[in-house]
Amino acid sequence: MRLDHIVLWTNDARAAMDFYSRVVGLTPVRFDEFEAGEAPFPSVRVSDDSIIDLMPLQMAGGLGSFAKVEGSAGHPVNHVCLAMSKSEYHALDRRLRAEGADTSARMNHTYGARGWAPHAFYFADPDGNVVEARYYE
Template sequence: MRLDHVVLWVQDPAVAMDFYTRVVGLQPVRFDEFLTGDAPFPSVRVSDDSIIDLSPSDKAASTETQTHVAGSAGHPVNHVCLAMTKAEYDALIDRLQAEGIDTGARLAPTYGARGWGPEGMYFPDPDGNVVEARYYDD
């Protein structure tokens, strides 16, 4: 079993796409289709088999109609964690700091899906969603 996707509520998908591609370093998925109205939201690729959907928060009510779970749409997620190599982690810190984003919320060591990692950090996206980044020794 694998995690397929996570949905984040965002005010402006274009702003969120810029952040997750330019600053975080993920690849866009269906962004052009979103801009032309052929996709309801864009996504960013985390790995070959997982993405993060950047869903416009003004569409939250229609999500409840789709899921049939009353009161479930628009709730914030505590955080999403991205695992990467040490080199990717260091490059991400540089990009975040260049944007003026605080990278001081560090955990060392930190525990995740692959066990203990030497370090992780939390940072906000433009909508206040919290992202954790970490690396493992392997």
């Protein structure tokens, strides 16, 4: 079993796409189709088999009843964690700080899907979604 996708609510899908592609370094998926009105939302690729959907918040009303879980549409997630190599981790930290993002929330020796990671930091995207970055030895 694998994680297929995560949905993050966004007030501005274009700003979110810019942040996740230019600053975080993820690859756009269906952005051209979204811009052309052919896709309801764009995504960014995290790995070969995992993406993050950047769902416009105005779509929340219709999705609560669709999932048959009242109150779930537009509900925030505590945070999403991206695991990467040590060099990618440091490069991301530099890009985020260059953009003025706060990466000062740091943790050492944190547990995740691949066991213990020596270091991690947290940052917010333009919509206030919290993302954790970490690497494993």
